Amino acid sequence: MNAPQSQAPPARPRVRLSLKWQVIAFMCLLVLAVAFTLSWYFLQQSSFILTGKFQAKARLLAETLAHSAESELFNMELYQTAPEEVEEHLGVFIDSLFKERSVIRVLIADKYGAVVSDRSQPGFGETQNEIMHRATEHAFSLVTNVVAESIHYETAGNEDLFLIAVPVLLENQGQLGSVRIIFSLANTQADIRKSLLTGASLALAIVALGIVLAFIFGQRALAPIQGIADAASKIAGGDLAQRVEVKRQDEIGVLAHAFNHMAGSLGQMTHGLEEKVGQRTEELRRVNAELLRATQHKSDFVANMSHELRTPLNAVIGFSEVLREQMFGPLNAKQEEYVTDILTSGQHLLSLINDILDLSKVEAGKMELELGVFDLRKLLENSLIMVKERAMSHGIQISLDIGDGIGLMEADERRLKQVMFNLLSNAVKFTPDKGRVGIGARIVGNMVEISVSDTGIGMSKEDKPKLFGEFQQLHTGLTDKPEGTGLGLSLTKRFIELHGGEIRVDSALGKGSTFTFSLPFKSMSSQLILPAVQEPVLWRLPDNLSSATPKILVIEDDPKAADIFRIYLSEAGYIVELAADGAEGLRKVREWSPDAIILDVLMPNVDGWEFLNLLKADPATKDLPVVIASVTDQKGKGFAMGAADYLIKPVQKDELIKKLGALHLGGASRPRKILIVDDDPETVERVSASLEPEGFQVLKAYGGEQGVELAHKEKPDLIILDLLMPGTNGFDVMERLQSSTQTNSMPVVLFTVKQLTAEDKQRLKGVDAFAAKQAFERGNLIGIVNQVLNRDSGEGI
């Protein structure tokens, strides 16, 4: 189990605008807003006051003049005083008016509007005539007893003037005339501008002061917060010794104190945690080491036990097979029965050991899938055949429903076969007579879903959780005792999960079960693809071999196992020599010059690996084919060191002979046997005539029944099968060959005129190739035969 990886501290968020600058900016904006508002208000007020003051002064001057002019205009009205006299009398007062800088023109008129006096500042006069005229008209339109409203005009020179007209009344009644004064607003405007400038300057000064104060405040007040933030950041980075200097005696000081306290506590806690973590880590390391040792011990134990168990099993199975095949004389029925029981029990025990070993490998993470490309459809079809005989014996119907697109895929074919066998066996086992078992397959996305369903007894909810547990077996009630090892589903689940798939079960008590598992599916090319397992090296026969019967040297320290090998090989027609260990084996290789070697691995003195190494190092012997037969599965190592093949003990006789046959030892002394099954003698002869020149040994059967018999007896390397035969036809032959473990692995080439339908193909599961009779060409057939024979050389359960 891998230790969890430590995580790097999260990256510090990027600060776009620090708090200090935010506060400063806010305060500056506030100062600006307040300064602007107040300045605007006060400047407005100032302008208003200045303007009001000016207008009030203007009115006062005009009213004073009007009052002064009252008596003069009265005298003019009553006594016809000359206007010059009036002007002369008022002249002093008018001159005093011009001392006011803004007064530029003074006009006095009688009640008829006639000008009595008209004086101007130098430079003014004619330009305001029009203004005066308009103002006079306006003033005359006003009601008496009311001071004329001021009228504001702008001249062409953009000089602002202010005109005020006041009626001259006799004791506030009876208009005697009017007084008009024109003021220049230049001075007032200058005063207003000056006031504006002063106000603006003051506002700017306030703003500047405000900004400075804001900056100082921001710096003083918020710098400690920046310090706390920096310290916090460093602590987050792992520096737990960071502390903040506390100078303030306000909330920030409290914050800094609390921060320091928290940092201290965090440091202590971390230190404590680190110590604990260290202790725990050490403890875990120790436990892991113990677990590893335990696992290793277990693996070693399992390997040793596997070896210790397989070795006697090898003898049990091997000798019981030998006895059952009556190689040393016939058996009576009872003897045959007991031998069969011994063989069955031995095979069961072997199956258990294999399962335990597999499980151990999976748990240790040492199980490696042997991925290869194969036809899934064919595998599923063959799976049915595996259980067909037993199913038929209980009247259980078997069905196969394969969806579109199911074809070549990449997976561990052997493990998948194991899975299918396990599920189907269970299905048949838990289905009562006359029930149904079905296989379904369909593509769902990038997975293939394969289901095995039955109409069996089902299971309860309580049993489901322990279904995939080890050594868990459910009592069915259908049999007296549970069958199997109890590891099948556990291994099935692990094999599927190793592929990256998953398995589930839908079941209800009394309503059957459906096991559905999914595997990654990627449609592969339809061309014939050789298996991806490491190919055994094609051996070249040593040049010095002259004997027609191949000589096999068996290097095996177990006498019983050696004896079994001897029996198998002798029976198959080989010359056999034994060696008890690697050293003896090397000597006998030099002395006896075998054609091939059957090599055990676990041997005293020089073990199998050392022997193989020494053999390959010698140029004289390096090409000698070696088939390793061991209780341990180290195929990879074996092939890497140059082994031609690798068998796991106990070794089945057929398997051994097949492997040796694939080595093509002894040239023509061991020709490939091809069985031709066809009711047409001419066809038989024609095909035979095509094959025999190629070095094949041809066996001939002129009917289906004979063909089946010869297949069992002669164990041909390949069968060329006609389909349409009377009595036992090709379909029947295929069915019987597939239902027998002795013949179900024999490659079959279908040789017929019949156009195969989908139903035909369904029934002809197990056929490896097809050749049309009507398009028969010798070269074609030979090619097909060689292709099938060569492809088949690497297969095995």
Next chain:
Amino acid sequence: MFGTTLNKSWLMSLWCMAFALGPGTSGAEGILVVKSQNSPPINQSLEGFRGVWREPVREVDLRGKADSKEVVNSIRDVRPDIVVAFGPQAAEASRGSVGEVPLLFVMVANPAKRGLEGRNIGGISLNIPAIMQFTNYTNVVRNLKKLGVIFDEKKTGDMIKEAKAEAARIGIELIGVSVSSQRAVGDALKTLLEQKIDALWMVPDETVVTPASFQFLQRETSRNKLPLLAAAEIFVEKGALASLSVDYGDMGRQAGEIASQIIKDRKSTEGLKTVSPAKLNLAINLETSRHLGELVNQDAVNSASRTYP
């Protein structure tokens, strides 16, 4: 024959020229009008004048200034038969410029004081003769027997003296109290009230009549139910019972007739003298009239030329 024709033509031309340059023109427009300013009273008067004299006249507007230079230039250019001056400034400006040309002034108060006297000077004064005032006022105030007046001996002594004599001719006793300053007006009035006058006659005396003293007089006369006969219509507007004022338009008409006569008489100024306005306007304050009640002759009120308020 040719010489005869030529002589006849020459005589004819001379005759035409003489006719064209006949009496009354002598190469000028006839009348030069000088006006003190372009004010409504003067324009009314001028309009009245034009109503009589329909020949074109040359106008000079002095715009309120007694600028004789302009008059001199105009006289030189126009060479009028007569100069008609409207208003005191025009009259004063024309006085020294007309030379022998007759000067007819219109709308001038106290012309003698302005030096508008001379052989070829005359006109229509703004002054309303006392007898005319008294005659009209007896129509306004019932049983007007005692008429009081406050005056400054130095300024209007002579006028009051003449007025007394005029009043006696129509049976009115004119009782006058002389003051030397405005401050004495109050005591003067008190004195007159003690003498049970029937009305107070206001004369244009600068010492007596000011805006402030008028207010006092108007208030006291109203309080004592004493009719106040004002010197100008503005006072009637302010609360005095009645006043007499000239009719500017009629004055102009009057001047037009005089000017026509002078020109008709070939510039003879024998008839040129200072005369009074022919037509007067009576102004009545109705509120004051109602306040005085039976003291006022309602018929006079009804026949007033102008009423206030």
